[in-house]
Amino acid sequence: MHVTGYVSEAVIKRLPGYYRHLRELESGGIFQISSQELGKRMGLTASQIRQDINSFGGFGRQGCGYSVQELKKHIMSIMGIDKKHRMIIIGAGNIGCAVARYPSFTREGFQTIAIFDKDNAKIGLQVNEITVKALDELDDFVRHNRVDIAVFALPANGAQAMLDQMLSLGIKTIWNFAPIDLKTPKDVVIVNVHLSDSLHILSYKMTHTAHE
């Protein structure tokens, strides 16, 4: 689904939250919600909610609130999570295996189709019914299978070379858990999950909240 207007980075970052809250509302049997109520749940003002929803295409009728189901469907479509995505995971360590086993990814259409590792001890292991393959098989696998997303669950020092290998294979969407800022061409889509960074921010906030 294409968004016609300009959607700011801040709104993009809020989209998954909208989806989560709407899903919760839906499973709680709530069919309609006002911008006030949705705002209260999400820690936003009613006006921010209306502005956000307007920015991704206009929706809802004044005075009636939003249809939870329709708005959720709309947001799923905007995020492209109404489609299937085929992922490969590079690295069968703790993070790689946790991603492979994360139940909601498969349920939401993010299907892990292969896991690769260079460690002989890991090759052949079963992770969530997928057999870990040798990294040597990567090129061949990608040439014969459609891959939408590569999940980088490998150490920082091998990540940049792995990115170059991905680009040579035509894979341009990377979910990166390696603790490094990868240098990427402009048309590459990369989202980082830097766990150490997150923990350091927690430490910063703890340090400066406790003492002030």
Next chain:
Amino acid sequence: MHVTGYVSEAVIKRLPGYYRHLRELESGGIFQISSQELGKRMGLTASQIRQDINSFGGFGRQGCGYSVQELKKHIMSIMGIDKKHRMIIIGAGNIGCAVARYPSFTREGFQTIAIFDKDNAKIGLQVNEITVKALDELDDFVRHNRVDIAVFALPANGAQAMLDQMLSLGIKTIWNFAPIDLKTPKDVVIVNVHLSDSLHILSYKMTHTAHE
């Protein structure tokens, strides 16, 4: 370490990146760096670098650049990662175990001292030399051990009740992996790692980059 001036949320989010890059520079044998060079590595302008560094206390001498080691030490102190932090992990599933086994956390002073689960099948298992305890033992454990951080690696539906239990035990710093926006009092420090949200943002960006 206290920061005297106001440090914006944007600067706080950049602090771990500074730390990462300075650590890389240090291990690459680089002792001095200019704001230009550091900016180039971090994708920031030299003026942003100078402004950031000024905002956390002033540092470096005009024309000489920054001492990598001193700046790193300074930033570690600001983030409070020059101290030891004692963590407990709630949930011995894939995420909880991945956090317990993440090698750099222990190295950087974030020590997991206990892991709890309510699943009888997991109680007694060894995760990185720590025995998984029953959730029933949580209160007693916290009363007899200093705990700085609770890591929430449990499903969304149990997370709010667990937060209330933490507050009753005096634990006010939460690293939350549960896919839910927890309601917290003002003095609670919480940082979320919402993996699904991150993957959904990747999906959004992929959807809107590939087609435009």
